[in-house]
Amino acid sequence: MIGLVDYGGGNLASVSNALDFLGAPWRQVRCAADLLATDAAVFPGVGAAGSAMNRLRSSGLDQGLLEFLRSGRPYLGICLGLQLLFQHSAEDDSPCLGFLEGEVVRLTTAEKLPHVGWNTVAVARPIPILDELDGAYFYFTHSYAVQPSNQRLVGADTDYGGRFVSVIARAPVFGVQFHPERSGRDGLRLLAQFCALAAARMPANAG
Secondary structure, X not given: OEEEEOOOOOOHHHHHHHHHHHOOOEEEEOOHHHHXXXXXXXXXXXXXXXXXXXXXXXXXXXXXXXXXXXXXXXXXXXXXXXXXXXXXXXXXXXXXXXXXXXXXXXXXXXXXXXXXXXXXXXXXXXXXXXXXXXXXXXXXXXXXXXEEOOHHHEEEEEEOOOEEEEEEEXXXXXXXXXXXXXXXXXXXXXXXXXXXXXXXXXXXXXO
């Protein structure tokens, strides 16, 4: 069972529709206990870091997420769900979950911000969720990106008047700066490959 994290600000409808299309079992989770009862998690983050962290803390999901991430179960963070894995965000000058070392910084580019629209990803190393997706187009909408302290976390980057990290991976924890649920066939392929990882860890009798 995949837990779809509902912190009160994510794009749950598009992600849940994509999971339904793929036939993946999922349920909405709003508290730590429900999250920790799932086999994998997707965090479809939309919004600002400060308000998101306030909501997570008020529900106890911040500690639930950390326990889940440390448990070795598959996790996919989308956009803000990627950024909140790190220690601090320049957006709102907000502390984040601190599961990974590094910062979230405003994009350094002469191009228009926010970065909205289709762009490609350049895969840096073999990543299970990016199989056969090097150079694929995905849909972005953001002004901030992660700067991991450990460059071995980088799974792919993207150019927008300068390169930024668009995928991180420390399997089974993954994060993508773009929105696969809004990225057509290639987005569905990425989600399907994450779901396959999740299914491999589910009990044999899981529905």
